[in-house]
Amino acid sequence: MNTFEYVPAKTVKEACGLLCQYGEEAKILGGGQSLVTLMKQDFVSPAYLIDIKGISDLDYIRYDETDGFRIGALTTHRSLEKSAVVKDKYFMLSEMERTLASVPVRNWGTVGGNLAHADPASDLAPTLMALGAEVTLTGPNGERVVSLDDFFIDYFETALRPDEILAEIHVPNSGQGGGIYSKFAQRATDLAVVSVAVNLILDPDNRDLCKGIRIVMGSVGPTPLRSKRGEDLLKGQTLTDTLIEETARVSAEDAQPTTDINGSEEYKREIVDVLVRRTIKEAKARAAAP
Amino acid sequence: MQTLSLTINGETVESLIDPRTTLQKFLHDTLGLTGTKEGCGSGLCGCCTVMVDGKAVKSCLIFALQVRGKSVQTIEGLAQEDTLDPVQHAFIENGAIQCGYCSAGMIMSSKALLEENPNPSEKEVRHALSGNLCRCTGYHKIVKAVLSVSGQV
Numbered sequence: 479m480n481t482f483e484y485v486p487a488k489t490v491k492e493a494c495g496l497l498c499q500y501g502e503e504a505k506i507l508g509g510g511q512s513l514v515t516l517m518k519q520d521f522v523s524p525a526y527l528i529d530i531k532g533i534s535d536l537d538y539i540r541y542d543e544t545d546g547f548r549i550g551a552l553t554t555h556r557s558l559e560k561s562a563v564v565k566d567k568y569f570m571l572s573e574m575e576r577t578l579a580s581v582p583v584r585n586w587g588t589v590g591g592n593l594a595h596a597d598p599a600s601d602l603a604p605t606l607m608a609l610g611a612e613v614t615l616t617g618p619n620g621e622r623v624v625s626l627d628d629f630f631i632d633y634f635e636t637a638l639r640p641d642e643i644l645a646e647i648h649v650p651n652s653g654q655g656g657g658i659y660s661k662f663a664q665r666a667t668d669l670a671v672v673s674v675a676v677n678l679i680l681d682p683d684n685r686d687l688c689k690g691i692r693i694v695m696g697s698v699g700p701t702p703l704r705s706k707r708g709e710d711l712l713k714g715q716t717l718t719d720t721l722i723e724e725t726a727r728v729s730a731e732d733a734q735p736t737t738d739i740n741g742s743e744e745y746k747r748e749i750v751d752v753l754v755r756r757t758i759k760e761a762k763a764r765a766a767a768p
Numbered sequence: 769m770q771t772l773s774l775t776i777n778g779e780t781v782e783s784l785i786d787p788r789t790t791l792q793k794f795l796h797d798t799l800g801l802t803g804t805k806e807g808c809g810s811g812l813c814g815c816c817t818v819m820v821d822g823k824a825v826k827s828c829l830i831f832a833l834q835v836r837g838k839s840v841q842t843i844e845g846l847a848q849e850d851t852l853d854p855v856q857h858a859f860i861e862n863g864a865i866q867c868g869y870c871s872a873g874m875i876m877s878s879k880a881l882l883e884e885n886p887n888p889s890e891k892e893v894r895h896a897l898s899g900n901l902c903r904c905t906g907y908h909k910i911v912k913a914v915l916s917v918s919g920q921v
Contacts, residue, residue, distance in 0.1 A: 484770055484787035484833045507834070514790070514829045515810045527787070529834060556823070580899020582877065583811055585823040586830060666898040667812065 480523040486532055490616055490645060493530050497641045498618050500526045506643060507531065508552060508591030511583050531588070536645060541567060546651035551590025551644050555602075556581070558589060568649065570657035570675070574605045577659070580667045590644045593629070596636045596701070599669035603630065604696035605659045607704065608675035611649045617642040630701035655679035655690070656765025660757045662749050664740065670697040671740040674729075674753040678761040685766045688712045693725070693754060698746055699734035707732055708754065717762055726755035772836050776801070777845030791827035791835055792816040795842055803843035803872040807901070814900030817873035818842045824880035826899070843872035846879065854917045855879050862913035866904035874900045878914045887918050 487493035497504055505524035507513060508531055516522040530536070536552040541563045549558065558564055559575035578584060578601045592602045593613065603626065612625045618641055629637050638644060657677040661670045673696035681687035691712050693705040708725040715721055735746035773782045776799065783798060795801040795818070807815035809828050816828040819841040846853035855878050858864070865871050874897060881888055881896040888896070893914045902910065 479788050482787060484831065486833075486836075507831075510831065510834070511811060511826075511829055514831065518809060527831075529831075531834060576895070579811070580814065581880075581896055582814065582817055582824040582826045582899050583829075586820075586825045 479517050479520065480525075482524055482527045484527050484529060486529040488532060490530075490533060490536065490643060493528055493533065493643055494616060494618050494641060496526070496528045497643070500528075502640050504528055506594070508594075509554065509587040510591070511579070511587035512591065512595040512597065530643065536590070539564065542651075544651060545648075547647075547649040549589060549647040549649070551594075551646060552588045553590075555579075555584035555587050555589060555592070559584060568609065568657065570605060570609075570659050570677070571649075574601050574659040574661075574675070577601055577661045577663075583667075589647060593626075593647070594636060594638060594644045596630055596634050597669070598630075598633060598699060598701055599673075599697040600702070601659065601661060601670060601673060601696070604673055604675040604694035604702040605657075606647065606649065607694045607702050608657060608659075608677040608692045609649050610652070610677075610692065611647055613644055614646040614648065615639075615642045616645040621645070623648070627704065633700045656761040656763070656767075658757055658761045658764060660753045660760075661696075662753060672697055672733075672735070672746055672749040672753055674750070674757045675702075676754075676757045676761040678758065678765045680762070680765045684716075686716045688715055688717050691758075691761075693729060693758070695729060695733050695750055695754070697735075698750055703733065705729035705732055705754065712758075717758070719759075722755055722758045722762075725758065726751045729754040770833060772833055774832075774835055774837060775839040777841060785832055787831065787833055789832045791818070791820075791830045791832045791840070794832035795827060795840075801842050801844050805869060805872065807869065807873075812899075812901070813870070814873040814877060814897075815870055817876040817900065819876060819880055822880070822883065824877050841876075843875060846875070853879070854920050855882065855914070858913040858917045859910070862909050862916060864906065864909040864913035866902075866906045870900060870902045870904075874902065874910055878910075882914070882917065888914070890915060 504526040507529045536550040538550040540548045565572045607626045659675045661673040675694045679690040681689045695703045708729040730747045730751035733750045769784045795804045805815045807813035811826045811829040
């Protein structure tokens with residue numbers, strides 16, 4: 479590992495100032511559960527490591543009936559998993575966290591760091607995308623809000639500018655429905671080979687009718703991918719098994735998996751097909767439950 | 769070199785370290801607390817598990833400077849004088865130690881679980897230990913050991 483200067487920041491403003499000062503030579507360190515691994519392998523060699531984990535102002539989970547959830551970027555995965563209000567309002571987030579790495583990693587790793595790292599195999603990203611989440615990016619000239627749909631650009635690449643910090647995640651309340659995250663991995667603590675997050679909203683007057691749906695596929699492309707054709711097939715329609723199977727088929731077609739140590743492209747498409755089908759059916763059961 | 773001050777097993781430690789030093793290297797190489805071992809070095813095997821402010825973490829994926837001012841507990845801090853911690857005792861009683869390489873991490877993860885949830889189910893024990901690999905594959909006895917101290921920690 480190349481040497482670096484470790485610079486702890488106490489406030490967001492201070493961290494932004496340091497980013498402006500050091501430019502692309504600097505890297506933000508949150509929990510470092512991804513970054514430290516990359517640094518050990520010399521994939522990333524920052525000259526300045528700006529540690530923001532000590533900024534307690536960015537460690538919070540707030541819920542408001544109208545506004546939804548506001549989650550500070552430095553909230554740990556474990557806090558999200560254990561939060562009573564998260565379990566109550568967005569069970570899929572808590573459930574997803576239980577599949578993310580292991581307890582010690584979740585105890586130290588942060589949600590903002592996970593998103594900013596932009597690994598397409600992230601468990602958090604597709605789940606939040608299914609819930610229609612957006613992120614607040616703070617820079618020297620103020621804040622801007624970006625939908626997660628537009629935040630991920632490519633493998634490990636995001637819309638963050640070099641002088642910006644991901645400060646907050648907002649999960650709007652309108653996204654609430656039957657949400658579920660399914661993950662296929664080789665071992666319990668592995669990254670996903672394929673994952674699928676679905677948030678389904680049923681018509682309150684007709685529990686078979688799909689009012690709205692988001693289907694997001696993880697680990698099968700450069701970023702988490704929405705199955706837009708799949709979503710269009712179901713929106714406003716009665717959820718029959720035939721239609722769900724057709725949705726799973728087009729989702730598998732639109733996925734962009736690559737062959738790697740975990741399996742061939744064809745194998746992963748097959749898993750997408752199976753997971754999308756199962757996940758929508760489970761989301762339907764969950765959304766229809768009283 | 770940068771200054772680090774923290775508490776380890778109840779004692780204040782101050783040191784001048786290279787910022788690249790991970791918490792695991794600091795404990796193992798600098799302080800000679802060799803219970804905290806590096807296995808994979810990438811957060812997968814759990815051999816390096818210690819507690820920071822009472823929570824289990826992987827010390828190979830944390831720079832030592834990140835825990836400045838915090839309280840670290842390692843396997844060396846569990847026994848009270850000549851009396852082993854009940855979890856350590858249970859591992860011995862149940863034959864949950866084979867080669868011993870994973871044991872410190874397994875015990876620290878178990879200890880963190882039991883402090884949070886004193887009466888875990890077998891499923892909860894297995895979930896809490898899923899980030900700790902045993903290369904001898906002696907999982908069954910490890911789970912048995914943890915369950916045997918349920919309610920005693």
